[in-house]
Amino acid sequence: MDMEFADGKILAEIKDGVGRITxxxxxxxxxxxxxxxxxxAQALDVFEKDAxxxxxxxxxxxDKAFVSGADISQFDKLRSDADAQREYSKQTAGGRLRLGxxxxxxxxxxxxxxxxxxLGIAMSCDIRIAAEGSQFGIPAAKLGIAYGxxxxxxxxxxxxxxxxxxxxxxxxxxxxxxxERVGLINKVVPADQLAAEVTKLTATxxxxxxxxxxxxxxxxxxxxxxxxxxxxxxxxxxxxxxxDSEDYKEGxxxxxxxxxxxxxxx
Ligand SMILES: C/C=C/C(=O)SCCNC(=O)CCNC(=O)[C@H](O)C(C)(C)COP(=O)(O)OP(=O)(O)OC[C@H]1O[C@@H](n2cnc3c(N)ncnc32)[C@H](O)[C@@H]1OP(=O)(O)O
Numbered sequence: 001m002d003m004e005f006a007d008g009k010i011l012a013e014i015k016d017g018v019g020r021i022t023x024x025x026x027x028x029x030x031x032x033x034x035x036x037x038x039x040x041a042q043a044l045d046v047f048e049k050d051a052x053x054x055x056x057x058x059x060x061x062x063d064k065a066f067v068s069g070a071d072i073s074q075f076d077k078l079r080s081d082a083d084a085q086r087e088y089s090k091q092t093a094g095g096r097l098r099l100g101x102x103x104x105x106x107x108x109x110x111x112x113x114x115x116x117x118x119l120g121i122a123m124s125c126d127i128r129i130a131a132e133g134s135q136f137g138i139p140a141a142k143l144g145i146a147y148g149x150x151x152x153x154x155x156x157x158x159x160x161x162x163x164x165x166x167x168x169x170x171x172x173x174x175x176x177x178x179x180e181r182v183g184l185i186n187k188v189v190p191a192d193q194l195a196a197e198v199t200k201l202t203a204t205x206x207x208x209x210x211x212x213x214x215x216x217x218x219x220x221x222x223x224x225x226x227x228x229x230x231x232x233x234x235x236x237x238x239x240x241x242x243x244d245s246e247d248y249k250e251g252x253x254x255x256x257x258x259x260x261x262x263x264x265x266x
Contacts, residue, residue, distance in 0.1 A: 003046065006039030011061070012046065017054040017206035019047035019104075022061050029068035029113055030060040032121070034088060036071075037095050044098060051265055054206035055213075056102070057198060058125060059109040060118075063191070066110040066134070067118025072143070092117065093150055096124040100221055103214045105205050109198045110134050111191065115173070119184075120147075123154035126217060128184070129198055130176040131191035136184065137173035157224055159183050209247040210265035215239050 003012040011022040021043045023030040040058075047053040060066040070092070078085045099106050099121070108114075108122040110130035115137045122128050138155075140147045147155075147168060156164045163182045167174075176188040189197045205213065215238035222230045242248055247263045254261035 003043065005042045006033070006035040009033065009036050010039030010043055012043035014047070014050060014053055016202075017052060018202045019043070019050070019053040019056045021056065021058050023059070023067050024061040025071075026060075026062040026064065028071060028073075029065035030062075030118070031068045031071040031073075032092075032117055033071040033074060034091070037091050040095060041098065044102065048103065053104060054210060054265075055105040055107065055202050057107045057109050057202060058099075058121065060111060063111050063131075065112040065118070066108065066114040067121055068113045069116025069118050069139070089148070092120075093148060096120055096150055099124040101218075103217075104210070105213055105217065107198060107201060107205075109194060110176075110185070111194060115139060116147075117151075120151035120154070123151060123158060123184075127186050127201065129187050129189065129194065129201065130179065130185045131194040132176055132188055133191055134176040134179070134188075135173045136176070136179045137171065138167055139171040139173075141169065142171040153224075155184075207260065207263070209242070209245070209251060209261070209263045211238070211242045211245050211247060215242050 001014045004010070005012065009023070009025050011024050013020050021040060023032065023036065025031055025033065025036065044056070047056055078088050105127065106125045108125040108128040110122060110128060111134060113135050114122050114130070115135070116139060119136055119138060138147055152164070152168070155167065159167070159182045176185065179185045180188045187197070215235070218238050219235055222235055246266055250261050250263060
């Protein structure tokens with residue numbers, strides 16, 4: 001099933017249990033405009049309601065960029081309009097938070113430039129796989145802006161403060177091998193193997209028990225949260241839902257019968 005949002009700048013499709021969102025503004029290296037954030041949210045809404053979608057992949061159109069960052073051509077309008085600026089920050093932070101709390105795994109499939117707010121999106125995903133030759137960077141200090149708190153937090157969580165300082169202070173680009181070395185991405189693969197690598201990963205996730213994936217994702221997120229913000233009751237409920245599920249019975253039965261389990265997400 002193919003869908004379009006944000007005047008075609010967000011493409012979405014569902015295939016083989018995977019919901020795929022493509023940032024589609026290649027003439028601007030897939031820079032993220034305000035309407036594209038809305039479009040991504042709409043696509044995520046569709047995928048969330050569809051039980052056939054077991055995981056979500058985010059990627060960029062073409063081979064030049066995942067997302068080159070926020071659409072800088074919209075900055076003047078945002079700067080001159082305080083309400084628009086507030087709304088924009090709320091929208092982008094909310095969009096990233098949604099990826100982190102989304103009830104299905106979210107994978108960033110990265111080709112080409114992944115910069116600024118684009119890297120913020122990738123860091124908000126659960127797993128990042130990149131093609132060799134991809135370029136990363138946070139050029140905020142080259143533009144005279146500050147990088148948002150939630151994105152800095154992701155950065156520090158992933159690479160630690162020493163690499164975070166280097167990345168933020170220099171604003172320089174670095175390649176996928178360096179991104180892998182510092183822990184910013186999970187894996188770098190030759191460009192012509194990226195699609196196959198992501199397909200292998202999504203096939204594995206699609207076979208696993210959805211309630212387990214969700215409970216474990218939530219728990220990882222909670223570990224990274226401030227203690228005061230942790231919703232332990234919700235975590236316990238997510239864990240209990242696993243133990244009470246049909247899928248848990250199926251998992252046990254399948255193990256003992258030496259066959260693959262067929263999970264239903266309930
Ligand atoms: C809180 C978060 C804030 C942010 O995210 S701020 C934005 C952070 N990102 C950046 O600063 C990156 C800006 N872009 C670049 O540095 C370069 O581009 C790239 C390295 C990504 C690609 O370079 P190359 O392949 O040589 O392409 P090209 O000729 O520079 O770009 C092609 C067209 O794309 C437009 N474009 C690229 N990135 C953005 C962007 N982020 N916002 C708006 N437009 C962008 C350009 O201007 C140009 O346009 P035309 O063809 O009309 O000259």
